[in-house]
Structure formats: structure tokens, C-alpha cells
Amino acid sequence: MDGTGRGGTGAEVILLNYKLGKTLGIGSFGKVKIAEHALTGHKVAIKILNRRKIKSMEMEEKVRREIKILRLFMHPHIIRLYEVIETQTDIYVVMEYVKSGELFDYIVEKGRLQEDEARRFFQQIISGVEYCHRNMVVHRDLKPENLLLDSKCNVKIADFGLSNVMRDGHFLKTSCGSPNYAAPEVISGKLYAGPEVDVWSCGVILYALLCGTLPFDDENIPNLFKKIKGGIYTLPSHLSALARDLIPRMLVVDPMKRMTIREIREHPWFQARLPRYLAVPPPDTMQQAKKIDEDILQEVVKMGFDKKHLVESLYNRIQNEATVAYYLLLDNRFRATSGYLGAEFQETMDCGFSRMTSCETPTSAIAHCLPGYMDPQGIGSRPHYAVERKWALGLQSRAHPREIMTEVLKALQELNVCWKKIGHYNMKCRWLPGFPGHPESMLNNPMHHSHSFGDESAIVESDDVAGKSSNVVKFEVQLYKTREEKYLLDLQRVQGPQLLFLDLCAAFLAQLRVL
Numbered sequence: 001m002d003g004t005g006r007g008g009t010g011a012e013v014i015l016l017n018y019k020l021g022k023t024l025g026i027g028s029f030g031k032v033k034i035a036e037h038a039l040t041g042h043k044v045a046i047k048i049l050n051r052r053k054i055k056s057m058e059m060e061e062k063v064r065r066e067i068k069i070l071r072l073f074m075h076p077h078i079i080r081l082y083e084v085i086e087t088q089t090d091i092y093v094v095m096e097y098v099k100s101g102e103l104f105d106y107i108v109e110k111g112r113l114q115e116d117e118a119r120r121f122f123q124q125i126i127s128g129v130e131y132c133h134r135n136m137v138v139h140r141d142l143k144p145e146n147l148l149l150d151s152k153c154n155v156k157i158a159d160f161g162l163s164n165v166m167r168d169g170h171f172l173k174t175s176c177g178s179p180n181y182a183a184p185e186v187i188s189g190k191l192y193a194g195p196e197v198d199v200w201s202c203g204v205i206l207y208a209l210l211c212g213t214l215p216f217d218d219e220n221i222p223n224l225f226k227k228i229k230g231g232i233y234t235l236p237s238h239l240s241a242l243a244r245d246l247i248p249r250m251l252v253v254d255p256m257k258r259m260t261i262r263e264i265r266e267h268p269w270f271q272a273r274l275p276r277y278l279a280v281p282p283p284d285t286m287q288q289a290k291k292i293d294e295d296i297l298q299e300v301v302k303m304g305f306d307k308k309h310l311v312e313s314l315y316n317r318i319q320n321e322a323t324v325a326y327y328l329l330l331d332n333r334f335r336a337t338s339g340y341l342g343a344e345f346q347e348t349m350d351c352g353f354s355r356m357t358s359c360e361t362p363t364s365a366i367a368h369c370l371p372g373y374m375d376p377q378g379i380g381s382r383p384h385y386a387v388e389r390k391w392a393l394g395l396q397s398r399a400h401p402r403e404i405m406t407e408v409l410k411a412l413q414e415l416n417v418c419w420k421k422i423g424h425y426n427m428k429c430r431w432l433p434g435f436p437g438h439p440e441s442m443l444n445n446p447m448h449h450s451h452s453f454g455d456e457s458a459i460v461e462s463d464d465v466a467g468k469s470s471n472v473v474k475f476e477v478q479l480y481k482t483r484e485e486k487y488l489l490d491l492q493r494v495q496g497p498q499l500l501f502l503d504l505c506a507a508f509l510a511q512l513r514v515l
Contacts, residue, residue, distance in 0.1 A: 014087055017321060018046065018094070029053050029063075030090065034097060039303055039321070040328045044082065047093040054091075067093065072317060073135065074288045076277070077128035079148065079158040080331055083324045094324070096331065098156050104144035106153075112212030115240055119272060121147075122206050124155040126270065127278045129202060130261045132157075133195045134281065142201035143181040144208060179221070180204065180214050184229045184253050196255040199264070203250025210243055211236055215251065229253065242269035276426075276478075290315060293330055294495060300326045395489040395512075401425060401479055404487055408477060411511035415504065425479035428494075431504055432472050473501050 018035040025032045030048040037044055054060050070081045083094040103121065107113070113121075125147065132139055139146075139157070146159040179187055183200035207215045215233035218224040227233065231253040235244050246269045249259040264270055292314055301307045305322040313323045397404055405425060412419055412429065419429045473496035479489050491508070493501045 014085060015046065015092060017324075018044065020046070028057075029059075035094075037325070037328055039325045040332070042328045042332050043097040043099075044328070045095045045097040047095060049091040049093065051089055051091065063091070067091075070137075071319065073131070075128055075131045077124040077155050077157060078131065079156045080327070082327055083319055096156065098148040098150050098158070100149040100151055100153065102145050103147040103149055103155065106149060107144055107208055107212060110212075112238075113209050115210065115243060116273065118206070118209035119269070121155055121209055122202075123270065123274055123278050125157065125202060125205065126261060126264055127281075128155070128157040129195075129198050130265070130281060133198070133261060138195060139198050139201075140186070141181075142198055142205060144205060147205070179224065179228070180216055182228070183255065184231070185255050187225055187228055194255070195261060196258050199250055199258055199261060200255075202264070203247055203259075206243075206250070207233075207247055210239060210247075215247075240269070242267070242272075246270070296326055296329045296333065299329055395509075397487050397489065399487070401487050404479060404489065407512055408479075408489065411508055412477075414511050415507055417504075419477075427477050429475050429477060430472060431475070431496075433500065433503075470497075471500060472496055473504055475501060475504075 015035065017038050019038060021034040021036065023031050023033050024045060027047075030050045030053065033046050033048065035044050035046050036042070049063065051060070054063055067081070067084055071084065073081065079098065080096040081093060082096070085092040085094070125142075129139065129142070141159065142157075146157065148156040148158050150156060181201045181204045183197045186197055204215055207213075216224060216227045218227060231251060233251065235247065239247075246259075246264070246267050249267075250264065252258040259267075292311065297307065297310065300310060300322055303322075303325060305325070310322045310326065312318075313320055314326065409419070415431065416434065417429050417431045419427045421427045474494040475496075476492045476494060477489070478492070479487055491505060
């Protein structure tokens with residue numbers, strides 16, 4: 001029985017914007033169905049939560065509060081909540097659809113993972129958990145079954161706030177009988193519900209990733225509890241020294257002495273091969289809401305929505321048909337957008353292109369200009385097939401990195417490109433092509449008298465000029481070191497006309513002298 005209780009028609013009448021599909025699963029509060037968003041054509045998962053069941057478990061207020069929090073979450077490794085539709089009998093929660101299954105099944109299938117692959121998963125998990133904690137939400141039921149994988153094996157933290165709405169001291173009753181990942185203070189019924197609970201669970205998950213088994217496991221529940229409360233487990237000899245250092249710091253029985261998320265982030269094992277978009281915490285929700293993608297905005301306006309109303313709704317995080325369409329389009333075009341989108345490419349190459357690690361990353365436009373270049377993602381539209389190692393994104397050079405960056409800055413200056421340095425080998429750029437009769441379009445650059453790569457004053461901002469033209473191209477430049485002792489230069493469009501950016505790339509190539 002669905003929705004209003006009239007067979008399969010109730011939910012369909014209420015969810016006019018969605019075409020309901022098969023049932024994906026059944027939980028304690030209701031069921032989960034796959035659906036297609038009518039306006040965008042993108043798939044979503046809809047959780048149908050039965051009000052009567054929620055009320056009988058005294059979870060109503062808790063569910064409402066958690067939904068309110070999750071609706072604001074925007075993180076590449078947390079399942080997105082797009083929309084909540086309420087009726088007298090049910091609450092319909094429209095969420096991101098992830099089709100590649102659970103991390104649990106992945107570990108069972110592969111056994112223990114190599115450290116680089118385990119680290120990649122772990123970095124994504126910690127980033128998502130840290131984001132939750134910054135927003136005053138503690139998951140409390142982190143386990144591989146609640147970590148979903150998308151089509152490119154990127155982690156999506158799921159099942160918190162909905163399946164895991166619990167009262168303190170009632171963990172075993174509501175955690176689906178899986179205490180293996182629970183912290184000692186939780187199974188003891190103590191009123192701990194802080195970030196340290198999630199740190200313990202992350203420690204167990206890391207152990208499972210690296211060892212293919214659980215640190216605390218026993219068919220006899222009292223024995224299992226005894227092991228967890230005593231912190232009794234063994235570390236296999238195959239673990240690296242840094243992994244052997246990290247895990248015991250997370251699995252400390254005393255929550256006050258347990259490692260913090262910040263300390264995990266600073267640990268050398270975690271820091272290795274850390275993608276740049278995960279190296280810094282993502283911007284706050286309100287900051288993200290004000291960063292509107294013009295291309296997506298225009299697509300939604302073409303669907304018949306008012307532009308001004310849509311912008312206001314996005315700024316104020318108001319849920320309506322237009323904003324749901326906007327976020328569905330945005331999430332399906334770009335994954336992992338909190339940071340430089342090309343940041344994953346070096347990790348991809350280091351992994352031998354066994355898997356595209358970036359989350360549906362748009363192609364690097366500079367690479368379109370290179371002879372012999374193959375777009376491994378089919379110009380960003382078909383990202384799901386394997387890529388051979390010989391292909392690389394961007395320009396490669398064996399010149400010294402500082403020499404490369406000096407020439408890059410010279411070339412950008414020749415093209416009247418403005419830039420702002422983010423790091424030694426990364427900068428944000430803005431280009432406004434000059435047109436006859438528009439002298440203001442040629443932006444001044446304070447680097448006219450200095451080509452020094454180390455000149456930190458080479459920062460240009462000209463929002464007033466940029467705001468007057470729709471032809472402004474914003475892009476980022478990043479230099480990477482590859483395994484073959486080469487350096488890879490990547491240009492990534494952030495905003496502006498695609499063809500204009502390609503013109504700029506062609507001109508930029510012509511100006512470069514050392515590559």
C-alpha cells in the first residue's frame with residue numbers, strides 16, 4: 001500500500017513531479033522507491049516514511065528536526081536531500097539516487113583493500129563526517145552498510161537522521177543489530193552522543209577497509225561487548241607503520257583521549273595523496289547557496305520558472321519546484337564541486353587510470369586543444385568506461401615547476417588575464433576579451449613591471465568590470481607532478497562561455513614558450 005493507502009496510486013498522485021519506479025528497499029519507517037524527476041529526467045530515491053509508525057516509535061519530532069538539518073547539507077560525499085513532501089499519512093523524502101551499492105558489499109567482494117584505495121575511501125568518509133559535525137549533527141551509526149558508492153566508487157554517507165533517529169541509551173534497539181561499529185560508551189548506555197562516537201566508528205571502518213575483517217567480532221554478544229569495552233583487538237602485520245599508528249589512536253576506549261577528526265586530518269597517513277577539494281573544509285551552506293551556476297540557472301529558467309524568484313529561493317534555501325530542478329541539474333553535472341574540479345586528476349594518474357576518481361568532473365578544456373588528446377569521459381557526458389594509462393588531461397612538461405609557472409604568468413599577462421594566487425602552483429583567473437570601443441574590458445594587471453613567480457601581490461579583482469559582461473571567463477590553473485617526473489598543467493573552466501574559453505586556451509598555448 002502506498003501513500004494514501006489506495007493501492008499504488010496514492011503516492012503517484014501526490015508526487016506529480018516524479019515517475020515512480022520499483023521499490024529499492026523496506027525500512028523500519030516505510031519503503032524506498034526509485035523515481036525519475038519529470039522536469040530534468042534525473043533519477044532520485046524517494047523514502048516514504050509512514051507517520052503512524054514514526055509516531056508509535058515516538059520519533060516524530062526527531063525526524064522533523066533531522067530532515068530540516070539534512071535539507072541544508074551540501075557535500076560531495078553526503079547523500080543529498082532535495083525535497084520533502086508531506087501528507088496526512090506519509091512523509092516523502094526525495095533524495096539522491098546512488099546505484100552502485102554499499103561499501104560493505106565492495107569489501108566483502110574484494111577482501112582487504114590496498115592502502116591507497118582504502119585511504120581514498122577513508123578521506124572521503126572523514127570529509128563528510130567532519131561536515132556533519134561542523135553542522136552540529138552526529139551520525140552515530142557509521143558502518144559500511146550506510147556508506148553507499150556511486151558509479152565512480154565515490155562514497156556517499158547515508159542513513160542518518162532517518163533510519164538512525166535514536167534516543168540516547170537505546171542504541172541496540174534502533175541500530176539494526178549491528179553493535180560491531182559502536183563505541184564502548186554507546187553500548188554501555190552512557191549518554192555520549194558527540195563526535196567521538198563517530199571517530200570510533202570510522203576507526204572500525206578503516207580497520208575493515210585495510211584488513212577485510214572487523215576488529216571486534218564474536219558470535220556471543222556478551223563476549224563482543226567485553227572486547228569493545230576493553231578495546232581488545234589485534235593489528236595484522238601487513239599494515240604499514242603509519243596505518244598501525246593511526247588505527248589505535250582512533251580505537252581508544254576513553255572518549256576523552258580518543259583522536260579528534262582534526263587530528264585524523266593532520267595524520268601523515270591521511271595526508272598522503274589527499275585531493276585538494278578534500279584538503280580544506282567545504283564552504284558553509286550559506287556561502288554555497290550564494291554561489292549560483294549561471295548555465296544551470298538558465299536551464300531552469302527555460303523550463304518556465306521566473307529567474308528573479310529562483311535566485312531569491314536559492315539564496316534563502318527555499319524548497320520549491322524550481323530549486324529542486326536546479327539542484328538536480330547541478331548535482332548531476334558536477335560532483336565534488338567544493339574545490340578545484342581538476343584536483344583529482346593527479347590521483348587518477350597515480351592510480352594508473354584504473355578508475356576515474358573525480359566525481360563526474362567536467363573535461364579540462366585546455367586538453368581539447370592538444371594533438372592526440374582523447375577525452376576519457378566523452379566530453380563529460382559518458383563517464384562510465386575504463387581509460388587507458390597513456391592518456392592524460394592537460395599539458396605535460398619536464399621543465400622546472402617554477403620555470404613553468406613563470407612562463408604561465410607571462411602568457412596570461414600577454415592575454416590580459418587577471419589572476420589571484422591560491423598557492424604556489426594554483427590560481428584563480430578571470431578573462432574579459434577586448435572589443436573595439438570597450439577599453440574598460442582590458443583589465444589592468446599590476447604585474448606589468450614584474451614577472452616574478454613569487455610575487456604574492458599579483459592579485460587582481462575587478463568585479464565591477466566583470467559584472468558588466470556576460471562574456472567573462474573564469475577559470476583555474478593548476479600544476480601537478482606526475483609519477484614520471486613530468487609536470488602537468490591543467491586549465492579548468494569555472495564560469496563563462498565554453499567556446500570563448502576554448503579560444504582563450506588556443507591563444508594561451510600559442511603564448512607558452514617552454515612547454
